[in-house]
Amino acid sequence: xxxxxxxxxxxxxxxxxxxxxxxxxxxxxxxxxxxxxxxxxxxxxxxxxxxxxxxxxxxxxxxxxxxxxxxxxxxxxxxxxxxxxxxxxxxxxxxxxxxxxxxxxxxxxxxxxxxxxxxxxxxxxxxxxxxxxxxxxxxxxxxxxxxxxxxxxxxxxxxxxxxxxxxxxxxxxxxxxxxxxxxxxxxxxxxxxxxxxxxxxxxxxxxxxxxxxxxxxxxxxxxxxxxxxxxxxxxxxxxxxxxxxxxxxxxxxxxxxxxxxxxxxxxxxxxxxxxxxxxxxxxxxxxxxxxxxxxxxxxxxxxxxxxxxxxxxxxxxxxxxxxxxxxxxxxxxxxxxxxxxxxxxxxxxxxxxxxxx
Numbered sequence: 001x002x003x004x005x006x007x008x009x010x011x012x013x014x015x016x017x018x019x020x021x022x023x024x025x026x027x028x029x030x031x032x033x034x035x036x037x038x039x040x041x042x043x044x045x046x047x048x049x050x051x052x053x054x055x056x057x058x059x060x061x062x063x064x065x066x067x068x069x070x071x072x073x074x075x076x077x078x079x080x081x082x083x084x085x086x087x088x089x090x091x092x093x094x095x096x097x098x099x100x101x102x103x104x105x106x107x108x109x110x111x112x113x114x115x116x117x118x119x120x121x122x123x124x125x126x127x128x129x130x131x132x133x134x135x136x137x138x139x140x141x142x143x144x145x146x147x148x149x150x151x152x153x154x155x156x157x158x159x160x161x162x163x164x165x166x167x168x169x170x171x172x173x174x175x176x177x178x179x180x181x182x183x184x185x186x187x188x189x190x191x192x193x194x195x196x197x198x199x200x201x202x203x204x205x206x207x208x209x210x211x212x213x214x215x216x217x218x219x220x221x222x223x224x225x226x227x228x229x230x231x232x233x234x235x236x237x238x239x240x241x242x243x244x245x246x247x248x249x250x251x252x253x254x255x256x257x258x259x260x261x262x263x264x265x266x267x268x269x270x271x272x273x274x275x276x277x278x279x280x281x282x283x284x285x286x287x288x289x290x291x292x293x294x295x296x297x298x299x300x301x302x303x304x305x306x307x308x309x310x311x312x313x314x315x316x317x318x319x320x321x322x323x324x325x326x327x328x329x330x331x332x333x334x335x336x337x338x339x340x341x342x343x344x345x346x347x348x349x350x351x352x353x354x355x356x357x
Contacts, residue, residue: 001129002084002085002129002130002131002183002242002243003032003084003085003129003130004030004032004084004085004131004242004243005031005032005033005084005085006032006033006035006081006082006083006084006085007024007032007033007034007035007083007084007085007086007087008034008035008037008077008078008081008083008085008086008087009021009034009035009036009037009086009087009089010037010038010068010086010087010088010089010090010116011037011038011044011068011088011089011090011091012034012036012037012038012049012063012089013036013038013040013044013045013046013048013049014038014043014044014045014048014089014090014093014198015043015048015192015194015196015197015198015201015231016089016135016192016231016234016235017036017038017087017089017090018045018048018049018196019194019195019196019231019232019234019235020087020089020234020235020238021034021036021049021052021061022049022051022052023232023235023236023239024235024239025052025055025056025060025061027239032060033059033060033061033062033081034056034060034061034062035062035063035064035077035081035083036049036061036062036063036064037064037065037066037068037074037077037090038063038064038065038066038090039065039066039067039068039090040065041092043093043094043198045196045198045340046063047336047339048196049061062081064077067112068088068090068108068112068113068115068116069107069108069111069112069115070115071115071118071119074115074116074119075119075122075123078119078120078123079123083123084127084129084130084131085130085131085133085242086116086120086131086132086133087133087135087238087242088113088116088132088133088134088135088173089135090108090112090116091108091109091112091135091165091166091169092104092105092108092109092162092165093137093162094162094200094201095139095160095162095163095293096293097162098160098161098162098165099160099161099293099294099295102161102165105161105162105165106161106165108165109162109165109166109168109169110165110168110169110172113134113169113172113173114169114172116132117132117172117173117176117182120132120182121176121180121182124182126181128183130183131183131184131185131242131247132173132176132182132183132184132185133184133185133186133187133238133241133242133245134169134170134173134184134185134186134187135187135189135238136166136169136170136186136187136188136189137163137166137188137189138150138188138189138190138227138252138254138300138302139158139159139160139162139163139166139297139300140156140158140163140166140167140170140188141154141155141156141157141188141300142156142157142158142159142163142297143157143159143297143298143299143300144225144298144299144300144301145298145299148301149301149302149303150188150252150300150301150302150303151252151303151306152188152249152250152251152252152306156170156171159295159296159297160294160295160297163297170186170188170250173186174186174248174250177247177248178248183247184247184248185241185242185245185246185247185248185249185250185251186249186250186251187237187238187241187250187251187252187253188250188251188252188253188302189229189234189237189252189253189254189302190226190227190228190229190253190254190255190300190301190302191226191227191228191229191255191300192229192230192231192234193228193229193230193231193322193323193326194230194231194232194322194325194326194329195231195326195329195333196336197231198340199337199340199341202261203268203326204330204337206265206268207268207272207326207327207330208330208337208341209286210268210269210272210278210283210286211272211275211331213286214286215286215287215288216265216269216283216286216287216288217288217290218261218262218265218287218288218289218290219261219289219290219291219292219293219296220289220291220292220296221262221289221292222260222261222262222263222265222287222289223260223261223262223298224260224261224296224297224298224299225258225259225260225261225298225299225300225301226258226259226261226264226299226300227254227255227256227257227258227300227301227302228255228257228258228259228264228319228322229253229254229255229257229302229315230255230315230316230317230322230326232316232317233253233255233315233316233317234253236313236316237251237253237307237311237313240307240311240312240313241307241311244310244311245310245311246310251306251307251310251311252302252303252304252306252307253302253304253307253313254301254302254303254304255302255315255317255319255322256302256304256315257318257319257322258299258301259319262287265287266284267323268323268327269283269284269286269287271323271324271327272327275331
C-alpha cells in the first residue's frame with residue numbers, strides 16, 4: 001500500500017507545481033510533508049509559495065534548490081527525507097522557447113527525467129509502497145486536424161522540440177515500469193490556466209496586455225483550438241492518481257473546454273471589458289494576427305473517460321467560472337505580476353535563497 005507521506009515535488013516553484021503543493025497541504029486528509037525541489041530557473045518563483053512557507057515551512061514544507069539532472073543531489077534529497085512519492089513536474093514547457101533553444105529542453109526534460117528515475121530506482125530498490133508520478137502534456141499526441149479526441153491509446157506524434165522531449169520522457173518513465181518494476185504512473189493534461197501562471201503564457205499575457213492597452217498577438221488565422229483545464233481541477237486529478245491510480249497506467253486529464261484561440265481572446269476581452277474604462281470593441285481592435293509559428297498544432301482535445309470511470313474525477317470549474325476567477329486573481333495580484341515581469345522576483349529570490357544548494 002502506498003504511503004503518500006513524504007512527497008517530493010519537482011518543479012514545485014513553477015505554475016502547476018506551486019498550485020499542487022498549496023492544494024495538497026491545505027487539504028485536511030493529507031498529513032504528510034512536501035519537499036519542493038526546484039532549480040529556480042526563470043520560471044521558478046518561490047514567491048508563489050510565500051504563504052505555504054510561512055504556514056508549513058520547516059514542519060511539513062521544505063525547499064531544496066536542486067537540478068533534476070544532478071543524480072547525486074536528487075539521490076541525497078530522496079534519502080534525506082525518506083521520500084516515498086515523487087510528483088515530477090520539473091520541465092521546460094514553453095513551445096516558442098523550444099523552437100529557438102531546443103537543447104535546454106532535451107537536457108531538462110529527457111536527461112533530467114532519466115536522472116530522477118535512476119535516483120528513484122536506486123533509493124527504492126524493490127519497494128512497492130512508493131510511487132513515481134510523471135506529469136506530461138497532450139501535445140505528445142500531435143495535432144487533431146478534424147474531429148475526435150486524444151485517448152490514452154492515441155499514438156504519439158509530437159511536432160515541436162518541446163512535445164518531442166516530453167514524449168521521450170513519457171517513454172522513459174514507462175520503460176522503467178516495464179523493465180525495472182518501478183511503480184510509475186503518467187498523466188497527460190491539456191492547457192492549464194489559473195493563479196500564478198508565468199506572464200509569458202497565453203492567458204495571463206492577454207489579460208495584462210488588455211489592461212495596458214497593448215497588442216494581443218494571435219498566431220496564424222487564430223483558429224488553432226486548445227482545451228482549457230483549470231489548474232485546481234488538474235491538482236485534484238493528480239491527487240486521485242497518487243491515491244488510487246494503477247501503476248503502469250496513463251491517465252488523460254482535460255478541461256472539456258475547447259476554444260479556437262481567436263474566439264478565446266474575444267470572450268476574454270468581453271469579460272475584461274466589464275471593468276471600468278474598458279470597452280469590448282476597443283479591446284478587440286488590439287488583436288493582431290502574427291505569422292504562425294513552425295509546427296503549430298491545429299487542435300488538441302482530451303477524452304477524460306478513463307480517469308472519470310476509474311478514479312471518479314470530475315472537473316469543478318466550467319469555462320466561464322474558471323475564467324472569471326482567473327481574471328479576478330490577476331486583477332487582485334498585480335503586484336505579483338509586476339514583480340515577475342520586471343525581474344524583481346529574481347532579485348528577491350537571490351537575496352532569500354542565496355547559498356541554498
